Amino acid sequence: MSGVRLLVGTRKGAFILTSDHEREKWEVSGPHFPGWEIYHVNGSPANPDRLWASASGGWFGQVIHRSDDGGKSWDQVDHDFVYQPPVGDHLWYDGTSRPWEFKRIWHIEPSRTDPDVVYAGAEDAALYKSTDGGQKWVELAGLRTHASAPKWQPGAGGMCLHTIILDPVNPDRIFVAISAAGAFRSDDGGVSWLPINKGLVSDGIADQDAEVGHCVHRLAQHPSRPDTLFMQKHWDVMRTDDAGANWREVSGDLPTDFGFPIAVHAHEPETIYVVPITSDSLHYVMDGKLRVYRSRTGGDSWEPLTNGLPQEHVYVNVLRDAMAVDTLDECGIYFGTSGGQVYGSSDSGDSWRALVRDLPPVLSVEVQVLP
């Protein structure tokens, strides 16, 4: 099938939106896995019809589904996520130590080149890898057993590994981010890890030079500049140009720099997008207006994008995994809200429209361009 496919995870199931390359008319299918919390649905770059879905819930735990026909049918694969011994302890909210306890998979990141290789980020924070199409998951335990791990502490949403970036140039390099431990980099395929949080400033921790403890909400990278990463932190939008060795703030003239998602334009590596929300205690957009902010200068200078977005009585949030960009010549931008709307732009953010409304709260959005 030629076209564009949006993969939407919600609190009560998954939805798949499809369109041709004009992106004018969208068909909606779903809910898939009705009633399950779908933290993430993602597709394999190596085989776009291979999709992965993370389904979880308080009653029956975590399962993983795989489709090999673009979401028409699904089969369950392995969901036995085991921490490699020794399990160890991390800090709890009250400062006591508590053993790692698996809760769910937040993010699934398929290999860029091998459809049978896929990574999964867990709460409590850990990174898993399957090399056989999901038949077995093995923890890359070097991350969770890093010397700093006993000092990791959950954020309000749990101690989740929510971002996985597989470097497009160096196959041994992986970036991950954990709330509220920070960002980490591996240069040996996930065996060993380096905290990369120098330059982050967080009011919530006493030692501003601490190597961990920062609440990183999301990382984004443009494939043509793999050493440049953009970060939406709890507060602050940041960038690094040396693969995380040093970060600097680029919040600039944003009206608020608290938010969750951040994305990079598919063809302009210095064009980035965020959706600021009011504050850490008010998790909704400012002034009742839904505004995406775009910087064409890699940060510091930002412009609000409002054309087609509601500008009154809006009190929604956009979560960290709920924004995606497509790779068509005129770059498409998509995001889903806690109010169940999925918005799309087919002109780099100049204009927007709701592609579907009134879904359950949106947890994640991914997009695939099908040849």
Add this chain to the structure above:
Amino acid sequence: MIRVILPPHLRTLAKVEREVSVSVSSPVTQRSVLDAVEKEYPMLLGTMRDRRTGKRRPLVRFFACEEDLSNESPDADLPERVVKGEEPFMVVGAMAGG
């Protein structure tokens, strides 16, 4: 055959209707019934009880013959009417929410 009623989410996973039947040799207990269900429907492993400890998931309940057996020993005999197939063993998602 032991009749087992699964909750909707698990029926979806197992791709079955409301009730399934499994063969269980004596003794018929929570453990032996769930062992048989998981053997027949391995996709349900870990969804009703912990894979390694066998402990019931916190928001899963086991009912039979209008009794809540959730906190009974997993090795206790199930009621005779369940053993005879006259009544189902029910796996239930706990009432929880707000």
